Amino acid sequence: MTVPWRHVGVERDGRLTIVTINRPEVHNALSAEAHDELEAIFDDFAADPDQWVAIITGAGEKAFCAGHDLKQQAAGGGLTNPPTGFAGLTARFDLDKPVIAAVNGVAMGGGFELALACDIVVASATASFALPEAKVGLAALGGGIQRLPREIGLKRAMGMLLTGRRLSAAQGLVLGFVNEVAEDGDLLSLARRWAGEILACSPMSIRATKDAVRRGQTAPIEQAIVEQWSYPAMAAMLASEDYVEGPAAFAEKRVPEWRGR
Known part of the structure; x- marks a missing residue:
């Protein structure tokens, strides 16, 4: 079953919810409206007893999520997150259902923070990750400052945070914030495989x-x-x-x- 939203696609397949950020024209960067949609979607997922696992990915092949829509900020739209955090997920600390990030391209800023907030991260071989906020006068306030050091250690995290350096999916796998790379290019099938293994458990x-x-x-x-x-x-x-x-x-x-x- 598919539920219509303006900026996000939602598909429910049995016990699995698949969420697709659908703003490929801006590398799936999130506007205020997109944030609100994602918050509502994850509210529904959390409350639905028939939905046990979620996958979040991005439309197209270039980007998972490029973070906040900086053009909106430049036009005076601000960078306000909903109470549950970037994409309605990074500050949702009471969600006990697993979420899988299927990173299909660049995961920058809030997009990387969104992936870090997920329980499992699978990535295409061409995916890349960075927290480049310092390069545009910002900071990784969506949990990146706190989560990345816990994931990969202080010195490695500082190396990324203080330079905005971009890492590949293969490097993410070595450092440990990526669980598996879809070398054959079939990323969603890989994410579904992980979801299926989880769904086989209680x-x-x-x-x-x-x-x-x-x-x-x-x-x-x-x-x-x-x-x-x-x-x-x-x-x-x-x-x-x-x-x-x-x-x-x-x-x-x-x-x-x-x-x-």
Whole structure:
């Protein structure tokens, strides 16, 4: 099923939501209206019990997302993000459903920050990544300053942040912020493969795992191991039908029928 939006395409395929930024004429840079659309789309995804995984990509072959629409800023439109952050995602800290970034070209500024906010990043062989804000009198305020050092280490992150240097998909794979490169060019199939592997797991387990990983990043290990039992998504998993279904399916040598509850 496809839902019409002006700047963003949305397709729902079973449990999977595919979001496509559709502004190729400006390298999928985001205007204020595009931000609002993406916020609404991810609001719907978060609230829909039938949608378990999302993929976000860009239209065309040149760009995933070139960040903010700087022409809009130059015309007095500003660079305001919605409360949930760039593209409605970079400050959405309560989303426990996984999101995959399928980076099909340049991911610059906010576009790279958007990819960093996703749980899995797959990229075309021609994709590139940079946080070039310092070159245009800005700073990576959409989470890049905080997330990139955590992803690749302080010195490597400072090297990118202080120069605006661009890295290839292959370099991103080596540094660890890219999970896999689509060498054959079939990027969306690669993203769907990752989504399929996630969808084969219990959505309750996936949400509990994502929530525990996120919370554990800011707590000592010994504290996180104790506290994880009381995290909301973990408590929901332990009380769910899926918690019973998984072991039962294993014992009966059959494919589990996940219900997400």
